[in-house]
Amino acid sequence: xxxxxxxxxxxxxxxxxxxxxxxxxxxxxxxxxxxxxxxxxxxxxxxxxxxxxxxxxxxxxxxxxxxxxxxxxxxxxxxxxxxxxxxxxxxxxxxxxxxxxxxxxxxxxxxxxxxxxxxxxxxxxxxxxxxxxxxxxxxxxxxxxxxxxxxxxxxxxxxxxxxxxxxxxxxxxxxxxxxxxxxxxxxxxxxxxxxxxxxxxxxxxxxxxxxxxxxxxxxxxxxxxxxxxxxxxxxxxxxxxxxxxxxxxxxxxxxxxxxxxxxxxxxxxxxxxxxxxxxxxxxxxxxxxxxxxxxxxxxxxxxxxxxxxxxxxxxxxxxxxxxxxxxxxxxx
Numbered sequence: 001x002x003x004x005x006x007x008x009x010x011x012x013x014x015x016x017x018x019x020x021x022x023x024x025x026x027x028x029x030x031x032x033x034x035x036x037x038x039x040x041x042x043x044x045x046x047x048x049x050x051x052x053x054x055x056x057x058x059x060x061x062x063x064x065x066x067x068x069x070x071x072x073x074x075x076x077x078x079x080x081x082x083x084x085x086x087x088x089x090x091x092x093x094x095x096x097x098x099x100x101x102x103x104x105x106x107x108x109x110x111x112x113x114x115x116x117x118x119x120x121x122x123x124x125x126x127x128x129x130x131x132x133x134x135x136x137x138x139x140x141x142x143x144x145x146x147x148x149x150x151x152x153x154x155x156x157x158x159x160x161x162x163x164x165x166x167x168x169x170x171x172x173x174x175x176x177x178x179x180x181x182x183x184x185x186x187x188x189x190x191x192x193x194x195x196x197x198x199x200x201x202x203x204x205x206x207x208x209x210x211x212x213x214x215x216x217x218x219x220x221x222x223x224x225x226x227x228x229x230x231x232x233x234x235x236x237x238x239x240x241x242x243x244x245x246x247x248x249x250x251x252x253x254x255x256x257x258x259x260x261x262x263x264x265x266x267x268x269x270x271x272x273x274x275x276x277x278x279x280x281x282x283x284x285x286x287x288x289x290x291x292x293x294x295x296x297x298x299x300x301x302x303x304x305x306x307x308x309x310x311x312x313x314x315x316x317x318x319x320x321x322x323x324x325x326x327x328x329x330x331x332x
Contacts (some may be wrong), residue, residue, distance in 0.1 A: 001233055002311075003150050005216050006209040034148075034235065036056035036212035039166040042144030042239050044294055046137045047186055051193050054304040056157045056249030064245075073126050073133075077113070083122045092125050143243040145175075145212075149225055149233050152215045154207060159220035161199045164240060167211045174200045181241035181248070182214075184228040188294050188314035191254035192229045198240075214238050227254035230318055252306070257318050263327035277327065284329040287320045 002015075049062055076086045080102050088099040098121070102112045112118040132138040157163050162182070164175035175198045183193040192259055201207050207215055216224050216233070225231040228238065258269075265273065294313040301307035305314075320330045 040146035044139040145240040157217040163215040184231045188250040189255040
């Protein structure tokens with residue numbers, strides 16, 4: 001993760017020694033995998049919905065947002081402007097300037113619905129979204145964002161607080177408020193969703209120059225990202241919900257899984273070790289099976305995600321996620 005530090009002078013880029021992975025190389029190129037160019041939308045899913053339900057969030061919150069999304073999709077095909085905005089939001093046909101083309105047809109008093117191809121593109125895109133809504137409960141929440149997480153290097157933010165700044169219509173907007181919902185995907189343990197207080201910082205703080213990210217405090221006995229599905233700050237995305245209708249009655253303590261020590265060969269790694277690891281990984285990778293079983297049991301059990309079986313599966317899921325790094329497979 002690389003963040004802007006406005007207190008540094010000049011145009012040079014300063015990296016910590018730990019960030020230089022190939023010290024023997026003369027290359028000065030810097031490749032960026034992803035950037036916080038804009039705030040990403042927030043979508044609920046089956047796992048987060050179930051945890052929020054067990055935390056006591058009213059069902060009306062989920063049903064109202066689902067109804068809004070169904071109505072939005074229904075209105076997509078009603079006008080060229082709606083269809084154009086929808087395709088642009090879904091990043092469909094942007095390289096071909098399809099959203100612009102539909103608007104251009106409208107300005108010429110031509111409807112995209114008169115063309116079979118254009119009509120099919122819009123309708124199939126709507127059906128894809130409806131299918132995700134029906135089978136994956138992918139419900140958008142407008143009063144929420146998905147943002148990269150970074151650490152507060154200035155040590156201004158106190159324990160239990162965050163600093164969240166997003167860019168809306170080209171202008172910075174600082175998110176403030178108490179008891180905001182914050183989480184990360186995937187969330188299986190009941191404590192993977194927490195409440196946090198969003199605060200602002202002085203105008204002359206370097207944090208004010210950041211955009212589309214969440215700054216976590218480095219103070220306290222345990223960092224907040226690790227409490228959210230074992231997250232860290234190496235590029236993870238975090239979800240923050242600002243909707244005041246999300247009022248959980250109970251917030252559960254986060255999971256505290258002991259990290260598995262990586263498997264030590266006691267010698268240098270050779271090519272055969274890499275081959276054997278990939279074969280073992282393919283044979284023992286049961287991440288999807290664990291997640292689906294957790295979803296089924298959470299719905300069937302009276303205690304939901306608080307059931308001991310669900311908690312055990314959440315721990316197994318955490319171990320399975322780390323398998324590629326630790327080399328420790330799940331004990332089934």
